[in-house]
Amino acid sequence: MKIACVIPTYNNYVSLCLTVENILDQSRPPDIVFVIDNASEDNTAEIKTRFPGVEYVRLGENRGSAGGYYEGMKIAAGAADLVFLSDDDNLYRPDALERLEKGLLELGETVSVGAVRCAWEAFTGREPEEVEDSLWSGALIKSSVIKRTGLPLRELFLYAEDVEYFMRLRRNGFSTYVIPGARYLERYSGHKLKSGWFGAPTGAYKDPFRLYYAFRNEVYVRRLYGAGWKLARMMLYLLKIAVFLSPAAILAALDGIKDGFTGKLGKNVKYQITRQQRQPGSPNG
Numbered sequence: 001m002k003i004a005c006v007i008p009t010y011n012n013y014v015s016l017c018l019t020v021e022n023i024l025d026q027s028r029p030p031d032i033v034f035v036i037d038n039a040s041e042d043n044t045a046e047i048k049t050r051f052p053g054v055e056y057v058r059l060g061e062n063r064g065s066a067g068g069y070y071e072g073m074k075i076a077a078g079a080a081d082l083v084f085l086s087d088d089d090n091l092y093r094p095d096a097l098e099r100l101e102k103g104l105l106e107l108g109e110t111v112s113v114g115a116v117r118c119a120w121e122a123f124t125g126r127e128p129e130e131v132e133d134s135l136w137s138g139a140l141i142k143s144s145v146i147k148r149t150g151l152p153l154r155e156l157f158l159y160a161e162d163v164e165y166f167m168r169l170r171r172n173g174f175s176t177y178v179i180p181g182a183r184y185l186e187r188y189s190g191h192k193l194k195s196g197w198f199g200a201p202t203g204a205y206k207d208p209f210r211l212y213y214a215f216r217n218e219v220y221v222r223r224l225y226g227a228g229w230k231l232a233r234m235m236l237y238l239l240k241i242a243v244f245l246s247p248a249a250i251l252a253a254l255d256g257i258k259d260g261f262t263g264k265l266g267k268n269v270k271y272q273i274t275r276q277q278r279q280p281g282s283p284n285g
Helices: 013-024 044-050 064-077 096-107 143-149 161-171 208-224 228-244 247-262
Strands: 003-009 032-037 055-058 082-085 090-092 113-119 129-131 139-142 175-187 192-197 200-205
Touching: 003 013, 003 064, 013 032, 013 044, 013 090, 032 044, 032 064, 044 055, 055 064, 064 082, 064 143, 064 161, 082 096, 082 143, 096 113, 096 139, 096 175, 113 143, 113 161, 139 143, 139 161, 143 161, 161 175, 161 208, 200 208, 208 228, 208 247, 228 247
Parallel strands: 003 032, 003 082, 032 055, 113 175
Antiparallel strands: 082 139, 090 175, 113 139, 129 175, 192 200
């Protein structure tokens, strides 16, 4: 089957090159790679000359991870049978894509599987397991399922649009499975604070704009799919991390919660991404 890879990116050329190289060096490389540039202001366009086989698509403005995956999946679903998704700062074990494809094809013989994903660091299972949702990065989806499920919600802009998409996929009758042997090598976490809470590590976004979109979209998506108990858990999480956050960051999270409940989506001019701020992937998983 033909596999297309989609990598949205924003002002992250060095990491993007490492990711593209890692994916092209897979034991089962994708047949085509689409890099979706969210109007970067660095030298991202040089990816065209460094990797001549890569299809480079530049957007007219920064549409966030939601807009980047929207455009990339729209193109890729028409170009291949399967679509592999990756953030611009993730690396994978050399056989990850081969194992994902094999797992998807084997599962497809017995269940209505729509997508498979790489196993996260703490995953200890030895057999494929069904999961409720997934990150974008490290997921392999059937193009036919994308065409039936639709494309990501661009209005979410940044964070949790992957959770919404895979929950929508599930609602449409398609399952998502984690494949134990398909693994990440590295996932970026430099945008998070690393702090302890009664001896246990906890992570929280450092930038107010990240906290705004993360809380807004989580609230919106969980309400959309009736997961009220997860909303309560989210509020407890904010209380847990508040001691580590600046007043501006706490206000951003509260703004996000309010807008999530009222359904105010899209880009918020109050929380802009500057040229120096990179845009890693989802806070989930």
